[in-house]
Amino acid sequence: VIKYLGSKRRLVPVIEDLLVRSGARTALDLFSGTTRVGRAFKARGARVTALDSTRYAEMLARCYIATDATQVDGDRLTAEVTRLNALPGRPGYVTATFCQTARFFQPFNGERIDAVRDDLETRRDDPLFPVLVTSLLEAADRVDSTTGVQMAYLKQWSDRSHKALELRVPDLIDGPGEAARGDALQMTGSLGSFDLAYLDPPYNQHRYLANYHVWETIVAWDDPEHYGVAQKRIECRDPTAASAFNAKASMPTALRQVVKEVNARVLVLSYNDESWMGLDDLVAACQLRGHVAVLGFDSTRYVGARIGIYDPSGRPVGTPGRLRNVEYLLVAGDEATVEHLVAPYAEARITVDGHQEGVNGGPAAQVGAGGSGHSTGA
Numbered sequence: 052v053i054k055y056l057g058s059k060r061r062l063v064p065v066i067e068d069l070l071v072r073s074g075a076r077t078a079l080d081l082f083s084g085t086t087r088v089g090r091a092f093k094a095r096g097a098r099v100t101a102l103d104s105t106r107y108a109e110m111l112a113r114c115y116i117a118t119d120a121t122q123v124d125g126d127r128l129t130a131e132v133t134r135l136n137a138l139p140g141r142p143g144y145v146t147a148t149f150c151q152t153a154r155f156f157q158p159f160n161g162e163r164i165d166a167v168r169d170d171l172e173t174r175r176d177d178p179l180f181p182v183l184v185t186s187l188l189e190a191a192d193r194v195d196s197t198t199g200v201q202m203a204y205l206k207q208w209s210d211r212s213h214k215a216l217e218l219r220v221p222d223l224i225d226g227p228g229e230a231a232r233g234d235a236l237q238m239t240g241s242l243g244s245f246d247l248a249y250l251d252p253p254y255n256q257h258r259y260l261a262n263y264h265v266w267e268t269i270v271a272w273d274d275p276e277h278y279g280v281a282q283k284r285i286e287c288r289d290p291t292a293a294s295a296f297n298a299k300a301s302m303p304t305a306l307r308q309v310v311k312e313v314n315a316r317v318l319v320l321s322y323n324d325e326s327w328m329g330l331d332d333l334v335a336a337c338q339l340r341g342h343v344a345v346l347g348f349d350s351t352r353y354v355g356a357r358i359g360i361y362d363p364s365g366r367p368v369g370t371p372g373r374l375r376n377v378e379y380l381l382v383a384g385d386e387a388t389v390e391h392l393v394a395p396y397a398e399a400r401i402t403v404d405g406h407q408e409g410v411n412g413g414p415a416a417q418v419g420a421g422g423s424g425h426s427t428g429a
């Protein structure tokens with residue numbers, strides 16, 4: 052899996068468990084990114100539809116969600132990966148733009164990325180095309196020279212950038228699925244109906260297209276005009292290409308619209324404490340769909356257990372305001388269903404002032420928005 056801002060690495064087991072407990076046979080992964088969540092749903096037997104606005108995310112979804120492993124000729128796939136790994140380098144756009152002008156990859160790897168992607172461009176109709184382009188993206192990610200976002204590259208080559216680019220066979224999953232690209236604001240209502248929908252929108256100014264412009268260019272393969280030190284695609288500065296979710300003024304309305312329009316029995320919404328929107332506002336938005344439960348997780352343990360908990364000497368153990376990198380899941384739908392889904396997570400349950408009673412009698416948590424750090428999950 053590529054390094055990705057907001058990747059739901061830590062939460063996947065919980066989100067997957069919610070799907071299993073709901074008995075969902077169909078699931079929507081809206082804002083699918085790396086498709087990490089959609090993949091977990093698919094591996095659990097759900098028929099998944101993935102939507103994201105970027106071309107690279109759509110390509111990842113075409114590989115992991117829309118490609119049915121049972122329909123793939125495994126020998127041919129392995130032979131293709133071997134053949135591509137043996138192609139000699141041939142300098143092109145990636146070498147010139149991302150290795151010589153900018154320094155995202157070492158030129159010896161850039162030449163091979165150019166050669167492999169040029170080769171694949173002649174076979175866009177091959178069912179293996181999305182699988183092989185994904186294999187290339189993942190190989191490039193393993194030898195890049197960044198901290199995980201592509202707004203900048205490292206001054207000194209990273210250790211991993213010295214390694215040779217090596218394509219591997221992606222871990223495909225059995226079963227059919229759908230991959231789509233577009234703006235959730237325009238498309239959500241027309242994607243169909245689902246047993247469960249998982250929503251993981253951006254909540255701040257970090258623009259995915261700009262942060263992952265190298266992936267977008269490797270997928271689009273369109274020799275775009277570029278600008279700035281990072282040599283970003285020209286559309287990264289086009290205001291009409293901006294997501295409503297990346298602007299403080301438009302994000303809350305956009306989020307409310309999508310939450311309202313999704314056609315699903317159960318909605319699971321991811322939220323983190325770097326957001327412009329307060330947790331209570333999000334709860335209010337989700338209440339349009341019925342009953343809402345909030346679960347909070349930090350990297351070490353359930354947040355719910357920390358709030359209002361004291362150490363043996365009677366001192367409070369942390370305060371919500373100081374929590375960092377807390378990830379929340381809001382589960383919305385019919386009350387009996389929601390309560391059944393979150394039952395094993397009583398410890399992680401968060402109460403939001405004025406909206407709900409705590410399930411375990413704890414004090415209502417004032418969970419403030421704020422915090423600035425962000426991390427990428429591999």
Ligand SMILES: C[S@@+](CC[C@H](N)C(=O)[O-])C[C@H]1O[C@@H](n2cnc3c(N)ncnc32)[C@H](O)[C@@H]1O
Pocket residue numbers: 055056057058059060082083084085086087088102103104105108233234235236251252253259260294295296
């Ligand atoms: C927090 S990330 C999702 C991460 C994903 N759940 C994962 O585990 O990799 C948010 C995603 O929303 C996408 N996005 C941003 N604005 C969008 C919009 N208006 N419509 C659809 N997708 C959008 C971004 O490209 C990004 O991949």
